[in-house]
Amino acid sequence: MVSNKNHPQCIIGRVATLSAWLGRNSSTESSTVRRKRRRRTRQCRWTACRRGVCVQYYVGVWCAPPPPPPPDACRLLSPVMSGAGSHADREEDYRFLHSMLMEKKLHLLFKIHERLRRFESRCPSAVQEHAASLASDLAKDLMYQSQKDEVKELVALLNQALFKSLLSVHDAVAQKDFQPTLPPIPDDTLEEEEDSVKLVSLVKTKEPLGATIKKDQSTGAIIVARIMQGGAADKSGLIHEGDELKEVNGVSLEHRKPKEILPLLARSQSEIKFKIVPAFDRKDVSSNKAKLFVRALFDYDPGEDPAVPCKAAAVAFKRGDVLQVVSAEDDVWWQARLLRDGRARAGLIPSQQLQERRVALQRPEALFRPRREKPPDEGQASEDVDYGAITGIHIGGIRRSFRLGKKSSLTTDAAGSRRWSAGMHGSVCPPTYIEVMPYHSPPEDRGRLVVLVGPSGVGVNELKRRLLISDPDRYGVAVPHTTRERRAREAEGVHYHFVSVHAFEEAVLKHKFIEYGRHTGQYYGTSLDSVHQVLAKGKVCLLDVHPSKIKVVYTSEFKPHVVFVKPPCVEELRLTRRRAEAPGDPKDTNPLRIFSDQDLEDMGAQAEAIDSQYGHLFDRVIINSDMAAALRELRGDLERTEGEEDVRWVPAEWIRSLERRSCGRLSSWI
Numbered sequence: 001m002v003s004n005k006n007h008p009q010c011i012i013g014r015v016a017t018l019s020a021w022l023g024r025n026s027s028t029e030s031s032t033v034r035r036k037r038r039r040r041t042r043q044c045r046w047t048a049c050r051r052g053v054c055v056q057y058y059v060g061v062w063c064a065p066p067p068p069p070p071p072d073a074c075r076l077l078s079p080v081m082s083g084a085g086s087h088a089d090r091e092e093d094y095r096f097l098h099s100m101l102m103e104k105k106l107h108l109l110f111k112i113h114e115r116l117r118r119f120e121s122r123c124p125s126a127v128q129e130h131a132a133s134l135a136s137d138l139a140k141d142l143m144y145q146s147q148k149d150e151v152k153e154l155v156a157l158l159n160q161a162l163f164k165s166l167l168s169v170h171d172a173v174a175q176k177d178f179q180p181t182l183p184p185i186p187d188d189t190l191e192e193e194e195d196s197v198k199l200v201s202l203v204k205t206k207e208p209l210g211a212t213i214k215k216d217q218s219t220g221a222i223i224v225a226r227i228m229q230g231g232a233a234d235k236s237g238l239i240h241e242g243d244e245l246k247e248v249n250g251v252s253l254e255h256r257k258p259k260e261i262l263p264l265l266a267r268s269q270s271e272i273k274f275k276i277v278p279a280f281d282r283k284d285v286s287s288n289k290a291k292l293f294v295r296a297l298f299d300y301d302p303g304e305d306p307a308v309p310c311k312a313a314a315v316a317f318k319r320g321d322v323l324q325v326v327s328a329e330d331d332v333w334w335q336a337r338l339l340r341d342g343r344a345r346a347g348l349i350p351s352q353q354l355q356e357r358r359v360a361l362q363r364p365e366a367l368f369r370p371r372r373e374k375p376p377d378e379g380q381a382s383e384d385v386d387y388g389a390i391t392g393i394h395i396g397g398i399r400r401s402f403r404l405g406k407k408s409s410l411t412t413d414a415a416g417s418r419r420w421s422a423g424m425h426g427s428v429c430p431p432t433y434i435e436v437m438p439y440h441s442p443p444e445d446r447g448r449l450v451v452l453v454g455p456s457g458v459g460v461n462e463l464k465r466r467l468l469i470s471d472p473d474r475y476g477v478a479v480p481h482t483t484r485e486r487r488a489r490e491a492e493g494v495h496y497h498f499v500s501v502h503a504f505e506e507a508v509l510k511h512k513f514i515e516y517g518r519h520t521g522q523y524y525g526t527s528l529d530s531v532h533q534v535l536a537k538g539k540v541c542l543l544d545v546h547p548s549k550i551k552v553v554y555t556s557e558f559k560p561h562v563v564f565v566k567p568p569c570v571e572e573l574r575l576t577r578r579r580a581e582a583p584g585d586p587k588d589t590n591p592l593r594i595f596s597d598q599d600l601e602d603m604g605a606q607a608e609a610i611d612s613q614y615g616h617l618f619d620r621v622i623i624n625s626d627m628a629a630a631l632r633e634l635r636g637d638l639e640r641t642e643g644e645e646d647v648r649w650v651p652a653e654w655i656r657s658l659e660r661r662s663c664g665r666l667s668s669w670i
């Protein structure tokens with residue numbers, strides 16, 4: 001709100017004359033005057049009309065036409081370059097000079113310089129430095145003078161908090177009142193050997209300072225170790241990492257330990273004064289504000305971390321949380337904001353490197369063993385229960401999944417862990433962070449892949465079946481392939497794709513299956529093509545797979561929504577599952593699925609193993625205690641994610657699948 005000296009007409013000028021305008025119809029102003037006024041005024045005004053009376057309020061700056069631009073400094077670079085060729089002896093020198101002078105940042109600097117020069121030449125100065133008090137006086141005067149609606153409206157406007165803030169900002173700028181006034185520097189402040197001491201005075205608020213300090217082991221000096229981005233120290237722009245703190249509120253910090261300094265800060269009332277020796281080679285971190293978003297693949301509680309430099313400055317998070325990394329400069333501790341927290345202030349989190357080291361120290365050796373590929377017969381298929389007629393609708397693909405068999409003999413803890421570690425690790429990368437980006441699915445993108453995973457017997461099939469019945473137009477399942485004979489009432493492409501052994505094995509070799517297995521000498525499998533067919537109909541394709549197969553469809557092409565169906569605690573399982581009925585045809589030869597105590601315990605153990613190894617891929621966890629409630633939750637979740645209100649954080653690799661290099665820093669991990 002600064003105006004040009006030659007045209008000193010700013011808001012205060014207008015407000016001061018408003019009382020004289022009241023009651024005057026705007027039509028009394030000549031159209032030429034109005035035109036001129038409009039031309040000179042930036043487009044920030046509003047009009048109040050009451051009973052034919054029109055009052056115009058102007059907010060803004062009256063500007064003079066801009067002076068002619070000075071010669072473009074960027075254009076000067078071309079002749080410099082063409083002349084440089086003859087002076088540069090070596091091709092290498094010329095190329096260096098060329099890249100330096102043609103650097104985009106250099107050109108931007110020139111542009112900024114030119115703009116500043118142009119602005120400076122206008123000598124802007126405020127015509128009124130006390131707009132806020134003037135407006136407040138005016139409001140008081142008007143309040144008792146007239147009962148007209150226009151007067152009341154003007155008084156209301158002048159009393160608006162936003163308007164008052166605007167005027168006080170104007171006054172602060174006009175008075176160049178940008179910082180609290182510092183007391184004069186005492187004569188004895190500068191010791192002889194210190195030629196560069198800075199006195200910083202910060203107004204104390206409830207907000208923490210947002211900085212950590214440490215003692216330099218070699219010199220004993222107290223050094224600013226970290227400045228949290230968005231914190232009070234960062235916003236002040238006056239304290240930087242590496243600065244040496246000499247005094248706090250006049251108290252010397254010599255021979256003091258960092259923990260003795262905190263009480264000094266706490267003791268100060270309205271202002272904290274620092275005497276600082278600025279860091280010699282301070283890096284400019286302001287240009288380095290990263291826009292890196294990551295999803296945490298582990299839980300982190302600073303309270304439990306003895307190595308964190310400052311627990312209060314650290315951020316606690318849960319696996320699956322999205323964090324914005326604002327500084328990854330430090331190899332050990334990054335600074336990040338927790339998105340669900342909504343706070344602007346960043347805190348410390350372990351860097352990817354640190355977390356990898358920690359995991360490597362903790363992980364049992366078994367996890368580093370090379371992965372053993374299982375032959376398809378080994379536990380991949382357990383049984384095949386045919387589809388059934390569900391309330392009159394034949395729905396293909398309802399079957400017991402090829403997930404690890406519930407009748408597996410691998411039920412002991414040791415066997416269970418062997419099973420998970422051997423078959424489910426796609427990689428030996430330790431889980432740290434995965435780079436993610438926000439993704440809004442386009443409204444026309446109706447087809448969607450939903451992957452359901454869970455331990456055997458938890459109810460994945462039952463949930464899928466009920467979801468299909470609830471809305472067969474919206475949901476679909478991939479029709480599986482089999483090499484067994486077609487039975488009566490079975491239709492090709494509806495219940496199964498019946499193919500020869502040769503065709504099946506050829507498809508296996510061409511990696512056309514998401515998963516496949518053998519049962520009683522026959523192949524069964526779910527192909528990528530059959531998923532495509534469901535999606536092509538604009539339906540949500542429900543796919544239940546063994547968790548180790550998520551990675552086959554965890555691609556930018558499918559962008560699946562992964563739901564983990566989790567069992568409740570064993571006591572609750574006992575109550576709800578003891579005599580659970582099997583899905584499908586009630587005339588089925590095995591209508592009841594009987595769960596022994598051991599089965600229920602195994603289910604819980606499997607769920608834990610799946611969760612710990614694949615949890616980072618889950619978009620949603622649904623606990624299937626009461627079937628109706630779980631179904632409601634699943635439907636609600638799918639409907640919500642189909643809508644536009646939820647932003648999905650998907651692996652950056654999906655979004656930038658064409659620019660693989662960009663993910664080099666944080667490789668995605670499955």
Ligand SMILES: Nc1ncnc2c1ncn2[C@@H]1O[C@H](COP(=O)(O)OP(=O)(O)OP(=O)(O)O)[C@@H](O)[C@H]1O
Nearest residue numbers: 456457458459460461462580581582593625626627
């Ligand atoms: N919340 C529940 N309450 C009671 N019974 C349930 C519940 N959820 C599932 N069941 C029952 O548990 C049995 C197993 O369910 P389902 O076949 O859906 O499991 P699954 O996870 O698909 O197992 P698998 O992969 O081994 O086929 C079924 O008889 C089903 O009716």
